[in-house]
Amino acid sequence: MLSRIRHENVIRFYDFFIDRHFLYVVMERCSGGELFQKVIQMKRFCEEDAAHLCRQIMNAVAYIHKISICHRDIKGENFLLDGDPDIRSCTVKMIDFGLATIIYPGERLRDICGSPHYLAPELLGQDYRFEVDLWSTGVLMYLLLYGHYPYDGSSQNDIMTKILRSPIQWTHHKYTPSPECLDFLKRLLCRKASHRMTAVDALEHPWLAEPADESVSDSVPVPGEILRSAHRRATATRKKVEPEIEQRRNSFLKQIEDDYNKGIKHGQRLYPAAVEEVSGRPEFLRRDNKLVTAPSWTLKLKHGSMENQGDEMIGAVPCEAEEDRQMRRRTSEVDLGEDHKAKLRAMFEDFKRERSSLLSGTQDDE
Numbered sequence: 001m002l003s004r005i006r007h008e009n010v011i012r013f014y015d016f017f018i019d020r021h022f023l024y025v026v027m028e029r030c031s032g033g034e035l036f037q038k039v040i041q042m043k044r045f046c047e048e049d050a051a052h053l054c055r056q057i058m059n060a061v062a063y064i065h066k067i068s069i070c071h072r073d074i075k076g077e078n079f080l081l082d083g084d085p086d087i088r089s090c091t092v093k094m095i096d097f098g099l100a101t102i103i104y105p106g107e108r109l110r111d112i113c114g115s116p117h118y119l120a121p122e123l124l125g126q127d128y129r130f131e132v133d134l135w136s137t138g139v140l141m142y143l144l145l146y147g148h149y150p151y152d153g154s155s156q157n158d159i160m161t162k163i164l165r166s167p168i169q170w171t172h173h174k175y176t177p178s179p180e181c182l183d184f185l186k187r188l189l190c191r192k193a194s195h196r197m198t199a200v201d202a203l204e205h206p207w208l209a210e211p212a213d214e215s216v217s218d219s220v221p222v223p224g225e226i227l228r229s230a231h232r233r234a235t236a237t238r239k240k241v242e243p244e245i246e247q248r249r250n251s252f253l254k255q256i257e258d259d260y261n262k263g264i265k266h267g268q269r270l271y272p273a274a275v276e277e278v279s280g281r282p283e284f285l286r287r288d289n290k291l292v293t294a295p296s297w298t299l300k301l302k303h304g305s306m307e308n309q310g311d312e313m314i315g316a317v318p319c320e321a322e323e324d325r326q327m328r329r330r331t332s333e334v335d336l337g338e339d340h341k342a343k344l345r346a347m348f349e350d351f352k353r354e355r356s357s358l359l360s361g362t363q364d365d366e
Contacts (some may be wrong), residue, residue, distance in 0.1 A: 009060035032081030056092035062199035074136035131193040138188025
């Protein structure tokens with residue numbers, strides 16, 4: 001899916017490689033770190049800064065929706081920054097397409113996925129389409145400007161119940177958003193999906209419109225306490241893991257450690273089953289992956305001698321040779337001339353006759 005995406009606000013995927021032990025994914029490097037981490041480091045953060053970030057996020061959302069991709073896991077942790085250290089000049093990059101899917105015309109999804117605080121109402125027990133990404137973006141901007149989630153609770157069920165039934169609190173005792181900002185958030189966090197803004201509509205909203213005069217564009221700064229609160233809540237929810245998943249993860253890590261220690265102690269190769277599983281995959285054999293593994297060997301009998309042709313092989317992929325570019329057979333198959341084959345057949349017949357005579361002699365002795 002990532003291979004078809006080309007947009008300045010979406011992480012660039014280049015290629016992936018598989019060898020006998022690992023999967024390697026080559027992606028664009030983002031030097032600015034996570035979005036929330038950058039915001040919390042700023043001495044001053046105002047609505048204009050938030051609008052600049054949101055504008056780029058909406059550009060990414062509008063693009064993936066245009067090519068029929070629904071992200072389904074939009075949250076602060078899934079946006080990185082790149083380029084200029086100034087937040088008004090840096091580039092926002094959407095990442096983590098692990099839950100993303102393609103929605104075809106007329107299709108509606110029903111599976112529940114995503115982070116609990118960011119779930120849209122229609123995603124809980126109903127069918128849905130691209131509108132869930134707009135709700136999640138609204139939750140992200142609400143968290144950034146208010147310092148807490150629009151819906152929070154002591155458990156996932158509590159959060160989901162509030163998403164379905166409770167109204168959103170739009171007032172804050174330390175910060176009052178501008179009318180344009182408030183209208184923008186309300187049109188994203190609209191419980192009825194059909195009344196929610198699309199990403200294209202959001203980009204045309206006055207709050208995201210580029211300011212005509214930068215000198216008058218600064219709005220009231222968001223208190224640092226709100227930003228720190230937003231960062232704490234985002235970090236806390238990231239660390240929460242279901243007990244069952246935590247147990248499975250710990251068991252898996254312990255198994256890896258035990259296998260590693262066993263391999264070090266006894267000189268054994270790790271995960272033989274896993275090696276067999278990946279070694280035959282097409283990705284492992286692709287020539288354009290340019291993976292260099294142990295060379296293959298082809299034995300050739302020529303005038304009674306055996307020549308090593310392994311230098312002409314890289315992995316299981318044929319390279320250009322002087323004679324031909326055909327895939328050479330493995331060690332289990334030996335290329336022989338007709339005269340050599342005839343000699344081998346004659347030797348085999350002699351062996352069978354000698355064996356028969358030995359067996360008949362043994363029977364006579366009995």
